[in-house]
Amino acid sequence: MINSALEIRHLKTLLALAETGSVSQAARRVFLTQSALSHQLKQLEEHYGLALFERKTQPLRFTLAGERLLALARELVGKVAAAERDLARLRQGEAGELRVAVECHTCFDWLMPAMDAFRQHWPAVELDIVSGFHADPVGLLLTRRADLAIVSEAEAQPGIVHQPLFAYEMVGIAARDHPLAERRNWSAADFAGETLISYPVPDDMLDLMRKVLAPAGVNPARRTSELTIAIIQLVASRRGVAALPFWAVKPYLERGYVVARPIGAAGLKSELYAALRENDAQSAYMQDFLATVRETSFATLPGLSVL
Template identity: 65%
Template structure:
């Protein structure tokens, strides 16, 4: 039998299993859904076997699909290790990687990504720049950080941006709140409410920057907390409403702890990027850190879309 199999086919099978569906797998692989479906059909036609049970949600493997998944799990990590070793020979295996963040929820996904990355690059000095930073890019220019996680690209800054992921920001309400009867919240709905948020400048809050300020709306009152769980408790206790990433509150919503609604009919989205100085953008250990963040987030954060 002619070996049709290529690494891209194994990555497709693995992505379909990890994401549970064609749409998210295509986003993860930077393919259109039709291109991914065509690739899957090509494999099935070649072997004369179905790889997934049709109309199963999430996708369920057939024995043939399970065999290819096993192969992918054996081969792809070895290929990645080999590529990483070659990059280390080219660029060296040691360096400094001090990470600065401007978002409070970043630590929820940053720590697992760092745990995944650390064994692969044991000689890299991996660290988090302590504290919350309103201007993490400034730390790059002062050489106080090597990588900054930011929510906006500033083309005037002399830095290189690696795209990470896009996520929806939802309005959070106490169960039984009158606004929970609406299919979505508009800017005007926040005018008579207490807005609970992280203690950051308004320019760093997507709700303010993208929705309320353009509409000329100010919340009736403001309240802040450093902790996500504290914000959720205040919302559930009817002390106000909030706007947070959907992935960060998914477990609370599944338990019915509080209610969530889209913000505007178009929905509100945020984006995250990794910024580095241009002369460090091609370093292997930095490129691999970004790849690790994207992969771990795609596998663990519900509803995000890789950029």
């Protein structure tokens, strides 16, 4: 039997590096310190006598040797996960119900691919989205009208647990010929004389208002729309400015419809969590759904970071 230095934990580390593009972010994905992850990679490189990725590149770039091990990781880690799901079905059963409630208008961009992948893992689990936008999705959990809620804050409530999904950057967007397009980043004061175009939700559900504008005492004029594309069109027509997730506006930036700028010197970070009833949190299919959301989101959405 061939003795190998490779372990499953090494392959998971390589996948995390590929998905996040950063040693520090990958370390958080696999629950290691950055120094521990770097030491793990150094051991592999010393064993094989080859560099696995190029240092000081952003995002991180794999060498040919690293790409070969990454290909192995993508094949093998998936097979291990499938075997573990099979064992979970034998232990807990294959059927169940998972009704998802959301409070964000842009959730569907990443939620639908995750749901498609999950259906292949658990075909006997009845998976559904609770229709409509919900200002209090956790309330649906407590009244058993939903089984999982996607929320932007992990507010402590009896009987409810929160699992982190991912963080992302909110960017300010303006028309290409708008005066704010000339600025490198925007401050709260830049919104004071503008019309803010947003989704029709309370201010405490808008991170721009809650984290940036309200603390600065800025309350701009408002206009609302239910649809992301409608917000983009209004901004492009100089009807106002907006703040949207970078991954949601990236296709429109590439087409030149609008421009995007960071909000604040360090950027405006938003977070997403899954809220679940405490008694359901350890369900095998529930945990696999959360893992699937993270995996598909990091693989397909730009600019995500680990919570």
